[in-house]
Amino acid sequence: MMYALLCYHSEDVVCSWSKEQDAAVMAKLAAVQEKLAKAGKLGPVVRLMPTTAATTLRKDREPPLVIDGPFAETKEQLLGFYLVDCASLDEALEIARDLGRANPGGSYEIRPISLFRPGNAAA
Amino acid sequence: MTELAWIDAAISAARPRALAALLRYFRDLDVAEEAVQDACLRALNTWPKAGPPRDPEAWLIMVGRNVAIDATRRRRRQEPLPPEETISDLEDAEAALVERLDDAHYRDDILRLLFICCHPELPATQQIALALRIVSGLTVVEIARAFLVSESAMEQRITRAKRRVAEARVPYEAPGAPERAERLAAVAAVIYLIFNEGYSASGGETHVRASLCEEAIRLARLLLRFFSAEPEIMGLAALLMLQHARTPARLDADGEIVLLEDQDRGLWDRAMIAEGLALLDKAMRHRSPGPYQVQAAIAALHARASRPEDTDWAQIDALYATLERMQPSPVITLNRAVAVSKTRGAGPALDMIEPLAEQLAGYFYFFGVKGGLLLQLGRAEEARAAFDQAIARANTAAEAFHIRMQIDRLIKENDPVGAGVPRANR
Numbered sequence: 001m002m003y004a005l006l007c008y009h010s011e012d013v014v015c016s017w018s019k020e021q022d023a024a025v026m027a028k029l030a031a032v033q034e035k036l037a038k039a040g041k042l043g044p045v046v047r048l049m050p051t052t053a054a055t056t057l058r059k060d061r062e063p064p065l066v067i068d069g070p071f072a073e074t075k076e077q078l079l080g081f082y083l084v085d086c087a088s089l090d091e092a093l094e095i096a097r098d099l100g101r102a103n104p105g106g107s108y109e110i111r112p113i114s115l116f117r118p119g120n121a122a123a
Numbered sequence: 124m125t126e127l128a129w130i131d132a133a134i135s136a137a138r139p140r141a142l143a144a145l146l147r148y149f150r151d152l153d154v155a156e157e158a159v160q161d162a163c164l165r166a167l168n169t170w171p172k173a174g175p176p177r178d179p180e181a182w183l184i185m186v187g188r189n190v191a192i193d194a195t196r197r198r199r200r201q202e203p204l205p206p207e208e209t210i211s212d213l214e215d216a217e218a219a220l221v222e223r224l225d226d227a228h229y230r231d232d233i234l235r236l237l238f239i240c241c242h243p244e245l246p247a248t249q250q251i252a253l254a255l256r257i258v259s260g261l262t263v264v265e266i267a268r269a270f271l272v273s274e275s276a277m278e279q280r281i282t283r284a285k286r287r288v289a290e291a292r293v294p295y296e297a298p299g300a301p302e303r304a305e306r307l308a309a310v311a312a313v314i315y316l317i318f319n320e321g322y323s324a325s326g327g328e329t330h331v332r333a334s335l336c337e338e339a340i341r342l343a344r345l346l347l348r349f350f351s352a353e354p355e356i357m358g359l360a361a362l363l364m365l366q367h368a369r370t371p372a373r374l375d376a377d378g379e380i381v382l383l384e385d386q387d388r389g390l391w392d393r394a395m396i397a398e399g400l401a402l403l404d405k406a407m408r409h410r411s412p413g414p415y416q417v418q419a420a421i422a423a424l425h426a427r428a429s430r431p432e433d434t435d436w437a438q439i440d441a442l443y444a445t446l447e448r449m450q451p452s453p454v455i456t457l458n459r460a461v462a463v464s465k466t467r468g469a470g471p472a473l474d475m476i477e478p479l480a481e482q483l484a485g486y487f488y489f490f491g492v493k494g495g496l497l498l499q500l501g502r503a504e505e506a507r508a509a510f511d512q513a514i515a516r517a518n519t520a521a522e523a524f525h526i527r528m529q530i531d532r533l534i535k536e537n538d539p540v541g542a543g544v545p546r547a548n549r
Contacts, residue, residue, distance in 0.1 A: 012136035013179075015344055018337070021128050052347040052360065053401040068405060069351035075178070104129055105175065 002043065002113040003092040005082040005099065009106030011050050014079060028102035036084060036095065043083030044118075051077050076106055083113065130170050133179045134163050138260045139345065141183035143232035145191070152239070152285055154191055156257060162187035163260075233349060234303075241309040244291045249284035250313045251320065256281050259338050269320065269335050307350065311359050311415070314342045318363050336367045347402075357406035358416030364399035365422035368392040380525045384431040396426045417446045436465035453479040457489055460496075469499035487516040491526055498533065507533050 017025070036042040051070035058065040070077065082099070086092040089110065096108040138159060145155040162183045176182040240254040252270075255261045261269075267277035321335030343360040350356045372386035381387075403419045421442045428434040443459035457476055464472035473496045476489070483489035494509035510530045517523035 010133075010136060012345070013133050015341055016132040016136040018334075021132065024128075049398050049401060050344060052344050052351065052357075053398055053405070055405055066408075067352075068357075069348075105133070 001086060001088075002116050003084050003086055003089075004109075004111045004113055005084060005092070005096050006078060006109040006111060007080045007082075007106065008076040008109060009079050009103075010075065011077045011079060013105060015050060025103050029099060032095075032098045032102050033082075035098075041085045041095070043085060043116075045080075045082050047080040048078065079106075083116070127171065130167065130175060133170075133175055134166055134183075135260060137179040137183050138163065139233060139236065139258050140180050141187060142257065142260075143236040144180075144184045145187050146236055146239075147232050148188060149191060152257070152288060155187075157194075158187035158191035159183065159260075161190040165190075233345070234306075237310045237346070238306045239288055241306065241313045242288055242291060243306075243309060245284055245287055247313070247316060249280055249287070250309075251316050252277060252280050253284040253288075254313050254342070255317065255335075255338070258342065261338070307346075307353070307356075310346060311356060314339050314346065315359060315363075315415075317342070318366075322366065333370060336363070336370065339363055340367060352409075354406040354409040354411050355413040355415050357402045358413060358419045361399040361402040361406065362415050362419035362422055364395045364402070365419060365426050368395040368399065368426065374521065378521060380521045382525075383425060388429060391426070399423065400426065412445070412449075414446060414449050417442050417449065421446075434465070436462050440466055453482040454486070454488075457483065457486075457492060461492060464496060464499070469496045472496050473500065485516060487513055487518060487522055489513075490516065491529075494526070494529060498529070503533055 014022075033042055033045060054068075054070045056067045056069065056071050058067060082095075084092060084095055086095065089112075092110050096110055100108065141162065142155055142159045145158050146152065149155050149158070165186055166179070166183065170176070236258060237254070240257055241250050245253065252266055255266050255269075256263065263278050263281065264274055266281075267274045270277065272280075318336050318339035321333060321337075321339065340360070340363050343356070343363055347353075347356050347360050368391050369383075369386065371392065372388065372390035373381060375381050399419065400423055403416065403423055406416050406419070421439055424435050424439050424442075440459060440462040443455060443462055447455050447459060456479060460472040460475040463475060473493070476493060476496070479489065490509045490513035494506045494513060497503075497506035497509055507530060510526050510533070513526045514523050514530075517526065
């Protein structure tokens, strides 16, 4: 089963990391990812730009409304996600714990994926 | 990242809002600042043991508030008992406070704080110092080092700024719409100045200075969170990111300036460029151009060119012309002349800048550009004279060195015998 690990964290905090701190976190995460990739469990890994770069299309009206900023103002923001291929929720949680040790603070929401088309866009 | 580093980041992220909320509460900059300071110290002691709290901002506000109230009480113990009601409302349910943190109070708190630091009665130097001290929480030592002044001078500057704010009786209520737009422009200007302060220097203090640029970007992002539909704030953030992205390539290993066209573009921070371009894209959709957006658009054209010869100079020329109309300034004309020299040649560019000589008589960059243009036109003697004047006006060792290299080139080309003389003797 494919799971999405949705990364929530305060972007104020993440944006306060120095370049070195950011690089250190990324290096630690890369080590965990490499392990997963070797085991053939790692799908796409995505880091999102801060929500200030986001634009929202409200389509609950006609014509749809374009709004600057994220869909919702929340204390922690969706900052990225991983797709991982796991045998069970326990395994997905184990991976999330590993990633969490490399990058403490915030939360991972573990969501099973119901449809996955990898597409063909170059990252 | 060590746990302490994480806590450090959490505190600096939470600090502006905590301070802003405490300012609303105590209506006194010094009291609020001291309260945040105390709360941060306690956080450094408590969080490593207990783990960071769920809501660091609420934690800092709560603790800061209690500490300040305790201090007030201790002071009052020597005085007659205060009226009961002034104390009782300090003890309202903590839940109510935490709840309030999520709503629009935040926005107003932060704005009030930024507006106070960028109060029109303060000179720009004091605005910047106050913003870095109060909003960013940098120490006086750090700010002093970044601005190359002594600690006591910076301490004095900040104290003076605070006194002026107090005397000006800045209203603690958020200003109305027209004043708000005006103050927003002032806040943007201060962020821009903080960035420039970090950008324009080099040498031994480069590292400290680069962190000023990062701080400015952080503040710009913060401002954008609160004014998410303001194209000029998007433009400001985009501009800072697109310029800061070039930092790794701007100085060589010896700390000397590397000109834009000579920079190793592979060193540019691509992620930061991408974010800057995304913000500029968002801003343009509003079709409400302003100076920050135009400057960001110019920076974007440089960022988009993978080789110097791919730069769209004609478009840059047109953008500088727009900027000239928006805010006429000899410095902008000077920049435009550089673009003109690429599209129409050094002659027309020189014609453009010659009328600026008087206004820019003290400006290093004017003589650098003039010398470069004269050099292209083969007027070596005049070029040399212009470079000499540039050196006399250089602000940093790197600037002076850069011009000296140009002079060396001139000497080498015109006087091959002198080529063997060590640079230091010339």
